[in-house]
Amino acid sequence: MKTIALTCGLMMAASTAMADMTAQLSGGWDGRKVPAGQQCKLHGGKGSTPPMRVSGIPQGAVWIVAYFNDKSYGPLSRDGGHGTIAYPVRGATTDLPAVPGMSAKLPGGARVIKAARSSGDYASPGYLPPCSGGRGNRYTVDLKAIDKAGKVLDEITNFDIGKY
Template sequence: MSAQLMGGWTGGKIPAGQHCQLQGGKGGTPPMRVSGVPAGATWIVAQFNDKSYQPLSRNGGHGTIAFPVRGAVTDLPAVPGMTKTLPGGAQVMAAAKSTGAYASPGYLPPCSGGRNNRYSVDLKAVDKAGKVLAEIKDFTIGRY
């Protein structure tokens, strides 16, 4: 399985406006194309992390979103941050682990204040029983 960022995301600097509301942004998840999705997969589960900030650096620290599989090549659309209501059949599997003013019921967009933190995603293709069929670990989505 492999992934490619889309929609202006390059893995370098987080695109303008794609950071958290606390810092003036209206960020959403980066759109991605996942190829080589194994037969039998029903969901791509995306765990978003801030690798530079230990409390949110693993296991979906910035939220876990499940996207329905559409075939061996599946496009994961951008979904909004700071909400539990997602379009296109996407579902919040776990809210961000952030607290206080940073708390989010779903995905927390990059919110490091521009300190060049590295944001990544772990992608897992899972079947209807939740068994992981393939995964990509620590795929860099950008720095903010």
């Protein structure tokens, strides 16, 4: 009985430790609707990633890795379908600046980890801004705090950035 209680206690402690990080959108992004102009060039925009403030970043994290997804379009719905960008951590609270879509040149020490999986006219060497043509697709980001060895210290999944 003590083994079961100890195991349950450790599992609860582990899940609690992975729930401290929070994120807040800024720059006109509200998590409900993609702001005007933040869609891809094919639909008249010049989109960038939403600027975010991430708080509660665990000690030892050196990167926040952002996996951008379109939950309404299967091929780009997970694992950074719209691109994976790493941002350097600058303390327990770090501001992730907006970085331009359709570019591999990023400001503020941000790096493209994996380009969007889109192709043809939609191909991007980095982040692909929302590009559903205004059909109401749901765009999200998964944020992972990573240490120098590549271990995930905490994460936020399916964080809504808006519909387009």
